[in-house]
Amino acid sequence: MNGYTAKQITELLQQDEPGINLRTVRYYTQIGIVPPLELAGNKRVYTDKHLHYFRAVLTLSKTGETLAAIQERLKDLPLDEIRRIGESMDMYRPERVLENETVRISDDVYITVGPQTPGELKRKIIAAVSDVMKGENRL
């Protein structure tokens, strides 16, 4: 089990979200936005689980949800789901939202393409995925 201090976990989170700071990490722990800290000897420490929770909270906060709503949404999710939500944080950076193009293939499938992808390749990707969705696997 990796054990982190509040300062260490803040530094890890700042790599993804520079806006977060030590006092926010401490406060969100105190008011129960993330699970209670774990005991390592006589000290309470953050673990990777807390890292995943913080990343998920940061991601959902970018969608405009209130903290109460975020807490409710995360309440019954397994840790793998929490981790998956946190891993999508990068998609919600303003520069990504501005530059990326998201194409809806179906109700359940979306493709997001960045600005570095040439137009022709983008069309091929969209066509290929659309074909797969239609059952004509050309990949």
Place this chain on the structure above:
Amino acid sequence: MIAARLAKQAMEHEEGMNHLWVRFELPRAGSIKDVRLTVDLPQGVHRSPNLNGYPETDCGAILLGDSPEGHDVFLELYTEEAAACGRADIGIAVESKDGETEVVAVQSICISLELKAEDDTEEWPIDEEVVERVKSLQCRLQDRAAEKAREFVILPPIVRQRSRDFADWEKKYRIDYSFNHR
């Protein structure tokens, strides 16, 4: 009557965060205008602009308009560098003006906040009702203090006095000089 509650009765004297909930009602008799709230914080404790989005003056008075209705105002408090530990007072005052007589009425209270060092082994008791209210406000994890510092700063224009005569180097390099004064 003013009521004020803190999310935490004690907060870290360094890199700590807390919330203050101020609730008050004004007498409904007569017309009331220019309602404003001021919060006087201990040395080393700062606050972000109010979370309700009310306008504020440069001095930090929160302008609540002319409504005699009850008001709920939420403030995020924080410490940055180490402030002095111990008990300190937060002064809260509500001013309102009588619309007819222009007489200003002031109500004020004081609540106590303890500043102390962070301790990994210690729990920080919280006021659940304040915390639930805070959680239902729009979530913004960014550092509001840093955000405020990034706001535009309006610099006054610099006006230099000069005479009408051109210096020699101006005559030499000024584009229109040779055409007008040749």
